[in-house]
Amino acid sequence: MNTSRDLRHHAHHGNPLYTAADAESRLDCLRRAGFDEVEADKVFLAVDLPSIEKIEQxxxxxxxxxxxxxxxxITSLPAILGYAIDNIRGKLDYAGHFGIDxxxxxxxxxxxxxxxxxxxRLCVRLSLPLIDPWEMSLSFLITRDPATSVAAALLSRPETLKALRAAMRLRAGRPGENHDVIARHPGDKLTLAYRRYRPVAPREKAR
Known part of the structure; x- marks a missing residue:
């Protein structure tokens, strides 16, 4: 199945200016690397592929x-092809510093x-009180709402990931209360981190 001539004109493709030869050469490169037809097409559609040399590198x-x-x-996250290797290495080294795989x-x-x-780094700081190393590694995934995580940690100082998740559920959807958290812990490192990631809007005046 030769899909390149269709894919190069696909409305959602990042670079519709590929020639048929460009598209086919990049697809061939992915196939040689071990991607099957479906995986190669998925990656091709998802990102503006770099040159063959850069893909191989x-x-x-x-x-x-x-x-x-x-x-x-890469099939799971095609954007990896655009990430700097030094950046990836830095994250792995940081995890290794804490004994995390x-x-x-x-x-x-x-x-x-x-x-x-x-x-x-914020998630690692939140995870330091956690007892189980496996829970510590899982805490890397608590990044969808750092502000909520910080608020939960400040209030409950949880000792397990389960407790932290429970606190996060209690705090979810109530960002206004974070003003009170900040007021009680203005100099805490987590509060400072909170301000970096999500500045708190001024509290509305009572009518």
Missing amino acids: KIGALKSLGFENPVKM GRGIVERFPPLLGYNLDRI
């Missing part, structure tokens, strides 16, 4: 970092590579 670099199945990772976590949850390193 990125896959090789991921392998050199210890990832056993770059094809699976960053590679294992990323292989199970590739979108983590798209998170800002400062955001990951």
